[in-house]
Every structure is written in structure tokens, then in C-alpha cells.
Amino acid sequence: MQTTVSTAPLPYIDTEHFFFYDTRNVITAGALAESLLGLEAIVKKSVLVINRLCETNIKDSEVLINAIEFGSYKENIVFRFLFGKGKAAEKKLDDLRVKLGLHNMDLKKLVGWIIAGSILYAAYKFAPSTPTPATIHIENSFNNMGQELGMTKEQVIDLFETAIRNPEDLKKQVSRMAHPGGVEHTGTMTFDHSESLSIPADVVNMIPPGYKKEDAEEPFKDFEHVQIVIRAIDLDRPANGWAGIITEISDRRLPVVLADGLEPGTVPAGKNIDADVTVLYKVGKNGNKEPKKIMLRKVHSK
Template sequence: MESNEISLPMPFFFDRRTTPSLQEVVDSLQGFDGIAKRFPKILSALLDAPIKSVTVDVNKIEIGSLYDDLVVKFGFGGQEQMDLFMKEMHEKFMNHKAVPFILFFALLIAGGIIAYNVVAPDEASSSAIINSNNTTIINMISADVGKDADAVREIIERAIPRSDSIKLAKDSYKIFSAFGDSNSLRFKDFDAYKLPKDVVDTLPSSLDFDSVQDLKDFEKVDVQIRAADLDSVKSGWAAKVPAVSEHRIKVKVADGVDVTKVQIGANVKADITVVYKSKESKLVPGYCVIRKIH
């Protein structure tokens, strides 16, 4: 059956004061394309209208401030599916024009949260600003689609499996890297929300993404603390985690974890996320992030 498409203009821009580099322009386009590829599964669940695919076309790029004039095309399996989606488009998109735009910001910030919680929990300065903006975005989607905020959050989280989370973080950081000296990132003719500079400033600025390949969560596993700086959770931590490796691995501690129960040489039960890196064509545990100590 021949595919049908609906086109939605989604031009966005950074209000930069300096001219972006070629790499920043490329990063902004690649980041948007990567994030948009997650639209079908989430919008299908939010609007009960099965979307088969999404593609992003570039109409034009303007440099000075950085303006990317993009068109997102949603593909459907046939006329019946397209008619159903058109009905939802009229009721949800055309009346408010919030869902696809806000969903982009939701996924963008989700990638930042992954980086904050997993890739560099010891480098972020504060999560309050991120959490506040994330809550605002979720509530806006909730109001537009008529689902409660918890249901919206669950739909988005289900669409980001662990196997995809590092890729989303990398896509988000391509967008952040193009932020430059902007005060905000926004969509043209959409004023309901803009990503402010303080959100980007809160996120870790320099991350070693290239070697990070996969994540795996472990719940209530034995963590044998071999080195720790109880005055700082940013450095000096190491442990043996038998469920992960026979070798000692570096430890990072997530924001808000109570480390008062930790004693060097002692064993604790903890929920952890192991970050795997590529080494000689194999995945090896690079470090673990302690999310909770029981």
C-alpha cells in the first residue's frame, strides 16, 4: 500500500549573537533529526493514531543567529490511518500547535537528564532547574492531549529504552553544542515554551560520549566500597561489584544519594547503573553510578 504523508513546518532558531561554526550547524540538524525519529512511537500513543515513519526536510538555513527552517513529514500506512490522524491533527495540533513542538523539548531535556544522571552525575551543578522545566513541558503535553501527566511521562519513558538512552543523550548534546551564546532555543511562531539558557548551563558541558556504548541497571546488588571520599561524591570512589566484574571499577554517585551509610571496606546493597565502554571491540564496564543505597 502506498504511503501517505502529512507535513508539519517546524522551523527553529537559536537567538545567537555570534555566528555559528559549520560544525554547530551540522550538529543542530543531526540532533533535530535524531530526536524527531522518536516522534512516531510517542505521538501514536499520545493521539491513538498509528504513525509509520517520520522524515525531516530542510527548507533553508539562515546564519547570523542560527535559523533552521525544517519540515517534519509523518508517514502512514494508508488512507484510513491518515484520515484518523488528520482528525487528531485538527483537534489537537491545529487548535493548539503544542504537542510536536513540546515533545521535541521533552525529548531534548530527557537526553540532558540521562547525561546528568548517568554519564556525568558528578559534573552537574543542580537538577532543580532541569526538573522544573521538565515538569512544565509534561504538563503542557498533558493539557493538550487530555491525558494525565503521569501517563504522558510513562509514554515518553517507554519510548526511550536503555538501549536507546545514550543515543538520545548524544542527539540532545548535538543541539546543546549549537546553543553557543544564545539566550534561548525556540520554534518560530510558537511562543508557549522556549528552552532557556539556564537549563543548558546546568547540564555537564564536556562529556566523553564517544566511548560510552551501553547502560545496564542492577537493583540491590552487593557493592564493596574500596575507596571513597565522603566529603565529596565527585572523585575518589571505587568499588568491586561481583555481579558486574571481578575487577575494581570507578564509582560515581548520583545527585541526592545518602552516602552516610558508606564505610570504606564495607559491603552495601545498592541500585546502580553500569556504563559500558568500548575497548578493543568489546564492551567492558567503565564505571557504575550509585542511584540508591539501601
């Protein structure tokens, strides 16, 4: 079985794949489970890329296990892509099959490229600024993927950037898959026995084990000359106990911290003040950004 299509009771497409990770580490049940959970999360992220590329509407995905061979990770797995319910979902499934036919690429091949591409994209986000053999491999892979899809390397990277709006979670899940339990593994990952879908050990080694997003990597934006009302002040604690509202950013009261060098006694409370601020955002599960904290950098006198 390579690709199976079902339209009842819930429209879905199954694609069967082979995944091989020649890690030298001992494979425990816990490590295997952790790696599979990371892979499942990567597949769900990859659905966003497929939906954007093919203008379809896959609602969800599942990873089904056909067979596992121990020694290294050798897994025969099925990715199931669910299209929801009703005639509209069946039409989306048919539309996807037509689009793939026009591009001369079946879904199994496309899925292999997108899953491998998602892992490479996470490694790309970890990459150093100076070129290395690993970064050159990533660029060559994006070039090859672009040739398969009729796109340039830059368009392929833009596809992942626009579809996966929360790359930090993707990086976490790829780290989880490559280094289960936060223990460093090494080796080459290969999908579907294909050299073009191979991720060499030096690329895998760019992915840090136990990756967790640092606060400094959270998105932020500087604003100049905005109107802010300070609603709470604690002169003894300039790093805590403050709150304010900037209506052009959020109607909610947000925590306020003072930048180094800004004296608490110079900040008036209860009225609009002209200020320079930095707003720190949190990223939700769907990639949406919401303001979570304000740093007050400068108060402008009238």
C-alpha cells in the same frame, strides 16, 4: 503552508515549523550541519512518542529545509512523517487525523510540543537532584504539555520514558544539537514563535557539550543464587580471558570478570556452580537490552 497531507505514492504528512536558537557563537557551516543532524535524530525519536500517544504507525521521518537565516540559528523547516505503503498506511494516516480532531489539537501543534518535550526530557535526564530554576522550568513545561494533552505531568514523563527506550542516545543527539562539534553554546531555543515552546538558556546549559555515554551508566542487574558454568579460565588474568554461560539469562557464552576479593582459584570450571552475579547489558538501536558481560561476585559452596 502549515500542514500538508499526501496519499500518493507514499502517504505522508508535512508540518512546517520555525526554529530559533539565539546562540552567541559564530555559526559555521560545520556547526550548522552538526546541529541539523542532531535535530533530525531528535525528530526520529519523537516519532516514537507520537506513535505511542496517538496509537498510530508513522514509519519514518525526514527534515526538509525551507530557509536558513544566519547570525543565530533561524530555520524554517518541514518535518515529513512517512506512513509506509498501501491502504493500511493510508488508514493509519486518516486515524491520526481523527484522533487529533478529537483532542482539539492539530498535528503541527502536537509535533511542536513533542519535539520541544524530547529536548526537555533529555535535559530532565541530565538534571541535578536538587531543584533549580531550570528544573522548575522543565516541570512547568511538562505540566503545560499535560494540560494540552489531557494528562498529568507524571503521565507526560512516563510517555517519554516508555516510548524512548534508549534515552542515552537521545541525550547524545540533544547535546549534538545544542552544542555542535562539542563546543559549548548558550542561548534560548524557541519553536514556532511560541513562548510555551521556549527552552531557556539555563535549561540548555544543563545539557553537557560532547556528551558520550559512560560505561558506568550502562544498565545492569544483580542476580542471586543463579547457576553458571565457567567455560574458560585464565588464572593469571582474572579481569580477562574468562567466559561462562547462565542459561536463564542467555544461551550464549559471555565474558566473565571476577569481582574484587574473589580468588580465581576458588572458581571451579566446567560444571554448574551456585553464584551471585551482576550482568551488564548493552542497549541496541531499538532500545532492546542484550547481556554483554557477567561479573562473578560470589561463589556459594554446597
